[in-house]
Amino acid sequence: DQQVKQNSPSLSVQEGRISILNCDYTNSMFDYFLWYKKYPAEGPTFLISISSIKDKNEDGRFTVFLNKSAKHLSLHIVPSQPGDSAVYFCASEDGNTGKLIFGQGTTLQVKP
Amino acid sequence: DVKVTQSSRYLVKRTGEKVFLECVQDMDHENMFWYRQDPGLGLRLIYFSYDVKMKEKGDIPEGYSVSREKKERFSLILESASTNQTSMYLCASSSLDRDLTGELFFGEGSRLTVL
Numbered sequence: 737d738q739q740v741k742q743n744s745p746s747l748s749v750q751e752g753r754i755s756i757l758n759c760d761y762t763n764s765m766f767d768y769f770l771w772y773k774k775y776p777a778e779g780p781t782f783l784i785s786i787s788s789i790k791d792k793n794e795d796g797r798f799t800v801f802l803n804k805s806a807k808h809l810s811l812h813i814v815p816s817q818p819g820d821s822a823v824y825f826c827a828s829e830d831g832n833t834g835k836l837i838f839g840q841g842t843t844l845q846v847k848p
Numbered sequence: 849d850v851k852v853t854q855s856s857r858y859l860v861k862r863t864g865e866k867v868f869l870e871c872v873q874d875m876d877h878e879n880m881f882w883y884r885q886d887p888g889l890g891l892r893l894i895y896f897s898y899d900v901k902m903k904e905k906g907d908i909p910e911g912y913s914v915s916r917e918k919k920e921r922f923s924l925i926l927e928s929a930s931t932n933q934t935s936m937y938l939c940a941s942s943s944l945d946r947d948l949t950g951e952l953f954f955g956e957g958s959r960l961t962v963l
Contacts, residue, residue: 835906
């Protein structure tokens with residue numbers, strides 16, 4: 737059973753516009769959430785995170801929003817750049833075990 | 849520059865062969881992990897370790913074993929490789945420091961093909 741879901745396998749956006757990547761989770765024990773970015777033939781790299789005590793965290797062009805009541809988080813990239821084209825994984829930390837549970841990933845393509 | 853190094857980027861093995869995937873980290877991290885990445889399934893945790901000689905099963909441990917004899921090295925072993933173990937394998941490490949909870953540092957991955 738998928739505890740972390742990224743329901744959009746892919747997203748295509750024009751350069752300069754906003755990219756919004758979505759993630760849903762089912763376990764209310766999750767208390768820390770992260771986004772990772774992965775280029776082909778490379779390992780994932782950490783992008784941004786948010787604790788369950790917050791509803792927003794911003795780092796430059798990247799902002800993560802958390803809606804705990806809806807068990808939903810989203811990553812906003814503004815403005816999108818061609819170099820942002822990658823696979824984005826959402827991950828949630830199980831507060832009991834400390835394990836990270838990853839979503840299926842969303843492939844973002846930013847067109848010049 | 850911090851680094852997680854996986855010994856082989858690409859491997860091709862035959863069904864029934866024993867396969868070793870090696871991972872070394874130079875960050876003195878306590879935690880080490882093995883994931884596999886498959887299209888449409890994301891990253892799934894196979895095994896992890898919080899200390900030397902310690903191991904815990906992840907979500908999909910069947911068909912795999914691990915070894916952690918030294919803090920910096922975490923090995924994944926496929927005792928008898930099968931075609932459904934064809935995948936991208938990713939090693940990761942993290943610190944026990946609570947401020948860094950959850951932030952994993954990944955290696956570049958090892959793409960295994962089992963024929």
